[in-house]
Amino acid sequence: MNSVLKSLSTEDLTNELNIAKARFEQLKAANLSLDITRGKPGTDQVALSNRLDGILNGDFIAHESKIDSRNYGNFDGLPEAKKLVAPLLGVLPTEVFIGGNSSLSLMYHTIAFATFFGVPNGIAPWGKGAKIIAIVPGYDRHFTLTAELGLELISVPMTAEGPDMDMVEELVKDPTVKGIWCVPKYSNPTGNTYSAKVVDRLAKLGKIATSDFRIIWDNAYEVHHLVQNGDQLTNIMELSRTYGTEDSVLIYGSMSKITFAGAAFAYTGMSPTNLKWFSKHMSMITVGDDKVNQLRHVRMFKDLSDIEMHMQQHAKIINPKFEAFYKVFDQELKDLSYATWTMPNGGYFISVDLINGCASKVVSLAASAGLKLTPAGATFPYGKDPEDKNVRIAPTYPPLTEVEQAAKLFAVCIKVVSLEEELGQR
Numbered sequence: 001m002n003s004v005l006k007s008l009s010t011e012d013l014t015n016e017l018n019i020a021k022a023r024f025e026q027l028k029a030a031n032l033s034l035d036i037t038r039g040k041p042g043t044d045q046v047a048l049s050n051r052l053d054g055i056l057n058g059d060f061i062a063h064e065s066k067i068d069s070r071n072y073g074n075f076d077g078l079p080e081a082k083k084l085v086a087p088l089l090g091v092l093p094t095e096v097f098i099g100g101n102s103s104l105s106l107m108y109h110t111i112a113f114a115t116f117f118g119v120p121n122g123i124a125p126w127g128k129g130a131k132i133i134a135i136v137p138g139y140d141r142h143f144t145l146t147a148e149l150g151l152e153l154i155s156v157p158m159t160a161e162g163p164d165m166d167m168v169e170e171l172v173k174d175p176t177v178k179g180i181w182c183v184p185k186y187s188n189p190t191g192n193t194y195s196a197k198v199v200d201r202l203a204k205l206g207k208i209a210t211s212d213f214r215i216i217w218d219n220a221y222e223v224h225h226l227v228q229n230g231d232q233l234t235n236i237m238e239l240s241r242t243y244g245t246e247d248s249v250l251i252y253g254s255m256s257k258i259t260f261a262g263a264a265f266a267y268t269g270m271s272p273t274n275l276k277w278f279s280k281h282m283s284m285i286t287v288g289d290d291k292v293n294q295l296r297h298v299r300m301f302k303d304l305s306d307i308e309m310h311m312q313q314h315a316k317i318i319n320p321k322f323e324a325f326y327k328v329f330d331q332e333l334k335d336l337s338y339a340t341w342t343m344p345n346g347g348y349f350i351s352v353d354l355i356n357g358c359a360s361k362v363v364s365l366a367a368s369a370g371l372k373l374t375p376a377g378a379t380f381p382y383g384k385d386p387e388d389k390n391v392r393i394a395p396t397y398p399p400l401t402e403v404e405q406a407a408k409l410f411a412v413c414i415k416v417v418s419l420e421e422e423l424g425q426r
Ligand SMILES: Cc1ncc(COP(=O)(O)O)c(C=O)c1O
Pocket: 039, 101, 102, 103, 104, 105, 139, 183, 188, 218, 220, 253, 254, 255, 256, 262, 266
């Protein structure tokens, strides 16, 4: 990893460090206030959906089902909205539940129900002692919610094709392993999409795992391409049906990063058996979701191809921010082996791996100069990156010029810390 650093003489290293430190002080003096921590859409992205405001124009009745969106009823969602999002989940409209504004909340509820009550065909509630597989680096909120519910997380590394499936297949032979978190497309933070082979092996897990094992398939970025002809993800529900394992798959998504973040609607796709179970427990929590907002979305998007066209507008706005980041990193760090970074075809994140032991130091050095980065370790269960090397970058929210400044400051911090680390070892 740090072969370039190793090849430099101590004198050269010291010179390089002095140059990097001088640049750092210069950037610090600019009193920057930059934040690339969370994967939020930018203001111009959410503005792409401004026509949701007023789109109903007094017509609150869903045109096909004739349901009055203003009233109670149809607590699992408007049939028209289910039809719209079913292809995003890769399930049938009858397998969709629409609920709330956040897919994370649907996932939390699912795991809480499983923990307290057990899942269909389960032996008992998952309860304390249950273990969930976490693919690392991964999405911090998956890990924190699992830990909050008292379940244990077991890390499995992400490979270029998806989770290390040899490890996963071995782990699920243990009946206390009840689930696996997956962000199968443009994964958070690595940006890769699971290969067809990996999805096939995942779909077969239901044959070797305990009957109450569940794949929590958080497909948050199904249509969030940054490039033309983005990645294709194999439909896990279709495959599972062919293996008779459809009860092991739970799929999630939301309109948050399609229209208004946190002010759209979330959805889940499940086998009829799981859906009945989930709906029963949800009916204790809510009388129903905001169907008026669902109807707004149905009026805005006729079908999947409308959504895809809309997502191209998002890509036009955010792709330049990713490109700006790569350009700075290429200029500053290419061929230096201080860092490697992902260049995903979609999603919201860039994952940067540093020299082992450097991530926390880089994050705090950057903070001292006004750049907020996701805390080191956040992409691992319990906030502990065993190699202290991964940093997640979210370039979508700040304006382009700020992304450039942030990338430059981040790169200079990486240089300072990497050079200090190498000198400290001599
Ligand atoms: C993988 C993943 N899942 C879920 C979410 C949150 O989605 P929602 O707004 O639907 O809760 C995010 C947000 O960053 C995410 O990256």
